[in-house]
Amino acid sequence: MSARPPPPPPPVPTPATEEKPGLLRKYRELLAKHEQLVQKLTERTTLHVSTFRLSSWALETSDSALAVLRAGSVVLANSRWHALNQSRGPWRQMAEPGPGVRTQATPTHASLRELAQVEMEAALAPEAVGPRVTRYRQSQPTHPQVLEVRSERVAGPVEGHVLVLARDITAQARDEQELLRARSTMLERAQIRALGELSAGIAHDLRNTLNAMRLRLEMLQRDVALTSHHQPHLDALGRIVSDADARVGRLQDFTRQKTDASGERVQLTEVVRDAVDIARGGIEHRTLLQGHSLHLDVVMPRRLPPIAGSAMELRYVLINLLINARDAMPRGGTIRVRAVRKGATVRLTVEDEGTGIAPEHLPHLFQSFFTTKGNDGTGLGLSMAHGVVTRAGGTLTGANRKQGGAVFTLEFPALKVPRKSPATKAPATKPLKAKHPARRKPR
Numbered sequence: 001m002s003a004r005p006p007p008p009p010p011p012v013p014t015p016a017t018e019e020k021p022g023l024l025r026k027y028r029e030l031l032a033k034h035e036q037l038v039q040k041l042t043e044r045t046t047l048h049v050s051t052f053r054l055s056s057w058a059l060e061t062s063d064s065a066l067a068v069l070r071a072g073s074v075v076l077a078n079s080r081w082h083a084l085n086q087s088r089g090p091w092r093q094m095a096e097p098g099p100g101v102r103t104q105a106t107p108t109h110a111s112l113r114e115l116a117q118v119e120m121e122a123a124l125a126p127e128a129v130g131p132r133v134t135r136y137r138q139s140q141p142t143h144p145q146v147l148e149v150r151s152e153r154v155a156g157p158v159e160g161h162v163l164v165l166a167r168d169i170t171a172q173a174r175d176e177q178e179l180l181r182a183r184s185t186m187l188e189r190a191q192i193r194a195l196g197e198l199s200a201g202i203a204h205d206l207r208n209t210l211n212a213m214r215l216r217l218e219m220l221q222r223d224v225a226l227t228s229h230h231q232p233h234l235d236a237l238g239r240i241v242s243d244a245d246a247r248v249g250r251l252q253d254f255t256r257q258k259t260d261a262s263g264e265r266v267q268l269t270e271v272v273r274d275a276v277d278i279a280r281g282g283i284e285h286r287t288l289l290q291g292h293s294l295h296l297d298v299v300m301p302r303r304l305p306p307i308a309g310s311a312m313e314l315r316y317v318l319i320n321l322l323i324n325a326r327d328a329m330p331r332g333g334t335i336r337v338r339a340v341r342k343g344a345t346v347r348l349t350v351e352d353e354g355t356g357i358a359p360e361h362l363p364h365l366f367q368s369f370f371t372t373k374g375n376d377g378t379g380l381g382l383s384m385a386h387g388v389v390t391r392a393g394g395t396l397t398g399a400n401r402k403q404g405g406a407v408f409t410l411e412f413p414a415l416k417v418p419r420k421s422p423a424t425k426a427p428a429t430k431p432l433k434a435k436h437p438a439r440r441k442p443r
């Protein structure tokens with residue numbers, strides 16, 4: 001038998017075959033780390049995209065206009081900015097903004113973009129510190145829009161950029177004005193209340209003094225020897241004291257608060273007649289002192305429907321208007337009083353031929369303590385007159401006449417005249433028509 005050949009020797013392992021399991025393991029570890037990094041990067045990218053979309057949505061749906069400016073151009077802006085940029089100008093910086101808002105004289109700007117250029121230059125100025133807040137108002141529209149513009153320099157890698165935020169604060173500015181007016185009204189009411197208390201005290205003291213004078217006059221009139229020589233003078237003194245007492249009584253009436261004045265039915269014809277008779281004395285006195293001719297031209301219809309109010313208060317409203325007309329005519333002229341029925345209203349006008357009312361004073365005529373007479377006026381006459389007419393349900397307005405001078409117009413709602421039985425006939429009222437120079441009545 002032949003011998004079998006020996007088995008082949010086992011293969012000798014090469015170095016590559018020995019290192020292959022280690023490389024696979026490292027490759028798999030690196031691949032797992034890469035997948036983790038890709039997953040984290042994907043998550044962060046998704047977060048950034050979501051944040052960007054959310055920010056873009058917030059900017060696009062915001063009521064505020066936002067823009068980023070650089071080198072005189074708009075780099076980025078939301079849709080509100082573009083819409084607001086189309087608003088009709090011009091825009092002018094407000095002279096009296098709210099607290100913390102800076103003011104400076106600036107010209108008008110045609111658009112929001114032009115306005116933002118000015119704000120950017122101010123924010124980039126070397127002396128600018130912190131955010132800059134300014135208010136602008138439209139100059140032409142009847143109901144102007146108000147913007148609050150906030151500009152701030154952007155720091156960091158985007159040096160030289162300016163962030164501009166514009167908000168429509170029209171309603172807020174209107175509320176602030178209402179608050180200021182309310183505070184002013186409260187202050188005026190407090191001043192009027194204090195003045196009323198002071199007037200009441202003075203009127204009380206004056207009335208006591210007049211009562212003492214009346215008693216002394218009555219004692220003097222009992223002296224037969226004295227009255228035989230000085231009776232006219234004693235009678236005149238008695239009338240003076242009576243007139244003064246009546247004036248003090250009217251002053252006390254003004255200082256009292258009446259709650260039922262609006263329930264009184266007033267005949268305007270009688271009110272005008274009494275007021276003209278009372279005011280004639282003051283007009284005559286001015287005529288004698290200055291030597292100028294003053295005329296009263298009063299024309300009233302035969303009948304007027306009654307109005308609601310207080311006859312006493314309305315009487316002195318008319319007296320105040322007549323005295324003001326007299327003061328407005330230092331060289332004389334004619335004061336015209338007219339009354340007429342206009343549908344469901346009764347209209348009364350008082351006109352003069354004086355200097356008229358300055359246009360800048362017209363909006364303030366009926367404000368308390370506003371006067372054009374300097375130290376000679378208190379600023380309460382027209383204010384109180386306006387309050388009386390308003391409480392009566394009427395209106396009081398002032399304007400200038402085309403022919404020169406001023407005209408004050410009072411309008412009241414007419415009350416219905418109660419029907420009377422056929423057996424009862426109302427007496428006819430004579431028309432009040434007087435056109436004559438004011439002259440002193442003989443006593």
